[in-house]
Amino acid sequence: MVECSNNLVGILNFFTFLLSVPILSAGIWLGKNAATECERFLDKPIVVLGIFLMFVSIAGLVGACCRVSFLLWLYLFAMFLLILIGFCFTIFAFVVTNRGAGEVLSDRGYKEYRVGDYSNWLQKRVSNAKNWDRIRSCLVYSNVCSTFSSRYASVTVNEFYKTNLNALQSGCCKPSNDCNFTYVSPTNWTKNTGPYINEDCNVWDNKPGTLCYNCQACKAGLLDNLRNSWKKVAEVNIVFLVFLIIVYSVGCCAFRNNRVRRWR
Numbered sequence: 001m002v003e004c005s006n007n008l009v010g011i012l013n014f015f016t017f018l019l020s021v022p023i024l025s026a027g028i029w030l031g032k033n034a035a036t037e038c039e040r041f042l043d044k045p046i047v048v049l050g051i052f053l054m055f056v057s058i059a060g061l062v063g064a065c066c067r068v069s070f071l072l073w074l075y076l077f078a079m080f081l082l083i084l085i086g087f088c089f090t091i092f093a094f095v096v097t098n099r100g101a102g103e104v105l106s107d108r109g110y111k112e113y114r115v116g117d118y119s120n121w122l123q124k125r126v127s128n129a130k131n132w133d134r135i136r137s138c139l140v141y142s143n144v145c146s147t148f149s150s151r152y153a154s155v156t157v158n159e160f161y162k163t164n165l166n167a168l169q170s171g172c173c174k175p176s177n178d179c180n181f182t183y184v185s186p187t188n189w190t191k192n193t194g195p196y197i198n199e200d201c202n203v204w205d206n207k208p209g210t211l212c213y214n215c216q217a218c219k220a221g222l223l224d225n226l227r228n229s230w231k232k233v234a235e236v237n238i239v240f241l242v243f244l245i246i247v248y249s250v251g252c253c254a255f256r257n258n259r260v261r262r263w264r
Contacts, residue, residue, distance in 0.1 A: 005253040006064045012247060013060035013075075016053055024050025052078075064254050072255045079248045086241050093234035096121045097227045102167065105177055110165035112177055113220035122226060126219040135222065136213045145173035145211055149187040157183040171221025172212050175204040187211055 027046030056078045063072030100118035102111025115123055126132055139145075148169045152160060160183060165174075174189070175181050179201035181189035188206050196202060200215040212218050 005250050005257060006067070009064035009072075009247075009251050009254045010061055012250075013057040013064065016057035017061060020050050020053035020057060024054060026050075056082075060251065064251075069255065072251065076248065076251050076255060079244065079251060083241060083244050083248060086237055086244065090234045090237045090241065093230045093237070095119075097231050097234070100224060100227050102170075102224060107161065108177065109162040110170045111167075113167055113171050113217055113224050115216050115220045115223065118220070118223045118227065122223050125226075126222060132214075132219065136218075139168070139172060139213060139218070139222075140209055144168050145187055146208060148173045149185065149208075152186040155186070160186060167221035167224035168218070169221075170217070171215065171224075172218035175212060176200045176215070176217055179204065 023046060027044070027048075027050055030046065031044070056075060059071045059078070060075035062068055063070075063075050096119045098119070100122070102113050103117075104111055115126065126135070148165075152163060155163065173187055176198045178198035179189075179191075179196060181191055181201075181204070184190060187208065189204070191201075191204070194201070200212060200217050203215050204212050
């Protein structure tokens, strides 16, 4: 049992160390070669994750295989913090994603979205103008609407209304159903005379770089994507936490074995 727990911790951390190398390399490469703000936004978190995994895995590997109790204690402390952070994040993710859903429209295959339907914390993420300018540039760069326009370019208006669009396509690439604009193509609509009951109708523009990227519906579409993604991450995180707790338990056994061996 003594050898088993130490060897198991050593093996797990060896593979974790191997995993940290490409993660760290990807973060460094992204920081040097990123072409847009969207890509550069990811480099620092990836580098931090890679460095964290590398140092924790080295501490666990050396602590378990060379029976260095101090390093093994550091490893267990880092694992405990990781479990605590993961547990808090999972609860937080379920709390902030418990609200929000698209509005089902009559005779429409797609839904429409409202910012007010989502949690206050999520709403604040898109209410800041500086944050939204960065997000908007990422949405334009990712060709969400140009791909959408090409895919549905040949459909008739009746076929378009029956199309099952995702949240970003519905919110950012077409005007709101409240506007009653005349359909020309998926991203080309003829405006009628106002006034409009929905402010997004005034914001809409047929220019490919404008469309409805500044609409509240686009912000709501992004929030719906975030909500669904966070829910999936939180569900996966539960499995990850169970795995971490098992590894932490094995690490505790190895630490105890080191101390028992030391005092013999």
